[in-house]
Amino acid sequence: MYKSETHIRVRYSETDQMQYVYYGNYASYYEVARVESLRQLGLTYKELEAMGIIMPVLENHSEFLSPALYDELLKIVVTIREKPSVRIKFHYEIFNEKDKLIHRGETLLAFVNQKTGRPCRPPEAFQKVLIPYF
Amino acid sequence: MYKSETHIRVRYSETDQMQYVYYGNYASYYEVARVESLRQLGLTYKELEAMGIIMPVLENHSEFLSPALYDELLKIVVTIREKPSVRIKFHYEIFNEKDKLIHRGETLLAFVNQKTGRPCRPPEAFQKVLIPYF
Amino acid sequence: MYKSETHIRVRYSETDQMQYVYYGNYASYYEVARVESLRQLGLTYKELEAMGIIMPVLENHSEFLSPALYDELLKIVVTIREKPSVRIKFHYEIFNEKDKLIHRGETLLAFVNQKTGRPCRPPEAFQKVLIPYF
Amino acid sequence: MYKSETHIRVRYSETDQMQYVYYGNYASYYEVARVESLRQLGLTYKELEAMGIIMPVLENHSEFLSPALYDELLKIVVTIREKPSVRIKFHYEIFNEKDKLIHRGETLLAFVNQKTGRPCRPPEAFQKVLIPYF
Numbered sequence: 095m096y097k098s099e100t101h102i103r104v105r106y107s108e109t110d111q112m113q114y115v116y117y118g119n120y121a122s123y124y125e126v127a128r129v130e131s132l133r134q135l136g137l138t139y140k141e142l143e144a145m146g147i148i149m150p151v152l153e154n155h156s157e158f159l160s161p162a163l164y165d166e167l168l169k170i171v172v173t174i175r176e177k178p179s180v181r182i183k184f185h186y187e188i189f190n191e192k193d194k195l196i197h198r199g200e201t202l203l204a205f206v207n208q209k210t211g212r213p214c215r216p217p218e219a220f221q222k223v224l225i226p227y228f
Numbered sequence: 229m230y231k232s233e234t235h236i237r238v239r240y241s242e243t244d245q246m247q248y249v250y251y252g253n254y255a256s257y258y259e260v261a262r263v264e265s266l267r268q269l270g271l272t273y274k275e276l277e278a279m280g281i282i283m284p285v286l287e288n289h290s291e292f293l294s295p296a297l298y299d300e301l302l303k304i305v306v307t308i309r310e311k312p313s314v315r316i317k318f319h320y321e322i323f324n325e326k327d328k329l330i331h332r333g334e335t336l337l338a339f340v341n342q343k344t345g346r347p348c349r350p351p352e353a354f355q356k357v358l359i360p361y362f
Numbered sequence: 363m364y365k366s367e368t369h370i371r372v373r374y375s376e377t378d379q380m381q382y383v384y385y386g387n388y389a390s391y392y393e394v395a396r397v398e399s400l401r402q403l404g405l406t407y408k409e410l411e412a413m414g415i416i417m418p419v420l421e422n423h424s425e426f427l428s429p430a431l432y433d434e435l436l437k438i439v440v441t442i443r444e445k446p447s448v449r450i451k452f453h454y455e456i457f458n459e460k461d462k463l464i465h466r467g468e469t470l471l472a473f474v475n476q477k478t479g480r481p482c483r484p485p486e487a488f489q490k491v492l493i494p495y496f
Numbered sequence: 497m498y499k500s501e502t503h504i505r506v507r508y509s510e511t512d513q514m515q516y517v518y519y520g521n522y523a524s525y526y527e528v529a530r531v532e533s534l535r536q537l538g539l540t541y542k543e544l545e546a547m548g549i550i551m552p553v554l555e556n557h558s559e560f561l562s563p564a565l566y567d568e569l570l571k572i573v574v575t576i577r578e579k580p581s582v583r584i585k586f587h588y589e590i591f592n593e594k595d596k597l598i599h600r601g602e603t604l605l606a607f608v609n610q611k612t613g614r615p616c617r618p619p620e621a622f623q624k625v626l627i628p629y630f
Contacts, residue, residue: 106531106541107386107524109379111277111432116375117285118255122509125252129508129567139508140567143245151251154290161284164379165531165542240397240407241390241520243513245566250509256375263374263433273374274433298513299397299408379545385553386523393520411513419519422558429552 096174096227098131103167114161120188121154124201127170128184135223145217146208152181153202160196167191177228178220180205180213230308230361232265237301248295254322255288258335261304262318269357279351280342286315287336294330301325311362312354314339314347364442364495366399371435382429388456389422392469395438396452403491413485414476420449421470428464435459445496446488448473448481498576498629500533505569516563522590523556526603529572530586537625547619548610554583555604562598569593579630580622582607582615 102123110116129139142149162168169189176183181204188197207214215221236257244250263273276283296302303323310317315338322331341348349355370391378384397407410417430436437457444451449472456465475482483489504525512518531541544551564570571591578585583606590599609616617623 103528105524106378106527107384110374111377111379111381112282112284113379114284116255117288118252118259118375121250121252121255122507125508126505138567143566148246150246150248150295151292153292154251154288156288158285158287164545165540237394239390240393240512241518244508245511245513245515247513252509256373259374260371272433277432298411299406380550380552382552384523385556386520386527389518389520389523416514418514418516418563419560421560422519422556424556426553426555 096131096135096224098134098172100127100130100170100172101167102126102170104162104164106164109164112161114163117156117158120156120158120197120199123168123170123188124154124184124186124199127172127186128201131172131174131184137220137223142217142220143208147214147217148206148208149182149203150206151201151203154199155201156197156199158197160190160194162188162190162196168196169193174224174227178205178216178224180215182216230265230269230358232268232306234261234264234304234306235301236260236304238296238298240298243298246295248297251290251292254290254292254331254333257302257304257322258288258318258320258333261306261320262335265306265308265318271354271357276351276354277342281348281351282340282342283316283337284340285335285337288333289335290331290333292331294324294328296322296324296330302330303327308358308361312339312350312358314349316350364399364403364492366402366440368395368398368438368440369435370394370438372430372432374432377432380429382431385424385426388424388426388465388467391436391438391456392422392452392454392467395440395454396469399440399442399452405488405491410485410488411476415482415485416474416476417450417471418474419469419471423468425466426464427466428458428462430456430458430464436464437461442492442495446473446484446492448483450484498533498537498626500536500574502529502532502572502574503569504528504572506564506566508566511566514563516565519558519560522558522560522599522601525570525572525590526556526586526588526601529574529588530603533574533576533586539622539625544619544622545610549616549619550608550610551584551605552608553603553605557602559600560598561600562592562596564590564592564598570598571595576626576629580607580618580626582617584618 186199320333376387454467510521588601
């Protein structure tokens with residue numbers, strides 16, 4: 095299992111008139127958290143795209159336990175629990191400033207060759223770095 | 229079962245550099261579609277809030293079958309399959325301009341009394357309009 | 363002068379905890395309004411991009427006179443006041459449901475050849491349709 | 497004059513299919529930058545709202561000199577050039593990773609008493625901290 099942590103501060107633009115973070119904005123929190131989790135391994139999603147590989151999202155599941163509020167510094171714990179193949183699943187747990195678990199999510203992504211539009215294996219560099227965790 | 233249809237045109241702001249609609253933007257498509265499905269019944273979410281009731285999202289699930297593209301006029305079919313209680317679940321099916329099913333989603337929401345922060349039953353008016361469908 | 367009108371209903375996702383439309387979301391209202399104003403002339407921005415021309419924004423100016431509120435059906439009046447050259451300026455006036463002017467904006471865009479990255483003239487089709495208005 | 501610096505990394509959600517940061521997303525960069533510039537003075541916008549004061553935006557002006565790209569770590573220099581009264585103007589300069597100036601913006605905000613909806617002076621604490629700079 096690979097586990098990492100990222101912090102994100104809630105922006106005003108991300109709140110809605112219910113005074114909560116709008117439910118659709120968690121997806122971009124997930125995105126930041128998974129990109130940072132890869133960066134901590136020395137991998138950047140930007141380089142992946144430069145290599146002609148894109149990672150579209152296939153499935154997403156979210157549980158909203160308690161609202162996230164404006165200006166809170168959220169902690170997002172990302173875990174990859176299974177060895178990635180042509181797909182990779184990220185799990186997210188979000189904690190608020192009082193360290194209360196307020197949100198759980200998971201996202202399934204594919205590795206896709208941008209030219210052919212077909213699923214592909216993660217690049218060598220990617221596999222090399224992640225394999226030791228599984 | 230209650231079923232309704234809404235159309236939404238993809239905005240440029242909703243695309244990302246993969247040239248797809250960003251996966252986080254489907255949540256706001258769901259929101260528009262469920263609000264319009266209620267409006268077709270003579271109910272507006274705005275009035276609900278004016279009555280002191282908010283409807284936070286508890287759970288969300290999305291399946292991305294094929295990408296939605298810029299400027300496409302999407303058709304969103306919304307169904308409510310079970311009689312709402314203190315919770316209500318909306319199902320969404322999104323079709324592109326070629327009438328291909330490209331996305332499936334579902335969202336579970338609660339009725340919450342804004343003052344007390346506690347779950348509550350949907351208001352009379354709401355129940356009266358929806359009950360004939362179940 | 364070319365003048366057109368578009369209607370946009372405020373989404374919940376576009377509000378913030380001040381209970382107003384977040385000031386950054388007017389840019390996407392402008393985008394929808396100018397794209398629709400061109401569509402009313404038989405031009406689509408999508409086709410323009412298919413022809414290898416992109417229209418990045420160079421300048422934007424906004425005046426927030428009164429807040430736009432959730433679920434309001436806004437009317438956006440778009441005008442092009444000067445004959446477009448390698449640049450084109452759109453003016454926007456936004457009216458709320460009571461027909462009160464609540465917002466004024468203007469956006470200067472360039473025509474750019476996507477391959478070379480250099481400014482270019484608007485395509486023939488574009489000029490032909492717009493010239494009669496100036 | 498008061499001057500401060502903030503760094504923001506471009507999110508995938510903020511790009512559009514032109515492969516640039518969507519022009520409407522700069523507004524939220526401004527927001528983050530001005531909130532952080534106040535935080536560096538010991539002031540938080542969150543506390544301001546807790547005191548019953550909101551700061552709606554009255555005017556916004558943006559110049560897009562060069563595009564911001566995915567994953568770039570942008571530097572935003574915020575300056576307040578005039579002593580705030582019932583209004584306060586923030587200037588922004590955004591630099592990309594090569595330290596090239598790519599964007600200039602300014603935003604005029606009001607101090608408003610949330611209850612009365614009327615303009616008001618900035619609170620004591622706010623004035624005390626800022627006055628030494630003018």
